[in-house]
Amino acid sequence: MSDWQLVFMYMGAAIIAGSSIVVLYTARVQRVELARLREDVKRLSEDVKQILDAENRRFLIELKSFNKEGDDRDRRSFQAAIRPSASANT
Numbered sequence: 164m165s166d167w168q169l170v171f172m173y174m175g176a177a178i179i180a181g182s183s184i185v186v187l188y189t190a191r192v193q194r195v196e197l198a199r200l201r202e203d204v205k206r207l208s209e210d211v212k213q214i215l216d217a218e219n220r221r222f223l224i225e226l227k228s229f230n231k232e233g234d235d236r237d238r239r240s241f242q243a244a245i246r247p248s249a250s251a252n253t
């Protein structure tokens with residue numbers, strides 16, 4: 164083998180090794196980013212569950228208070244508040 168063939172062979176091996184290092188590093192960075200995003204989604208999901216639970220409790224308390232009062236006027240205003248408006252449908 165001539166000297167040039169050896170040089171090209173070593174250069175090819177160095178290019179392949181360098182490319183492998185870049186690919187492995189990029190894959191590691193992507194895995195770290197994906198893990199961080201999964202944690203964010205999990206945290207946000209827990210936050211949404213807490214908010215929904217609090218809103219459900221508030222709604223039931225308000226509903227029970229309307230049932231206890233027995234005032235038809237208040238019930239109509241409550242029903243109007245929970246009924247979707249005509250402008251929301253268009």
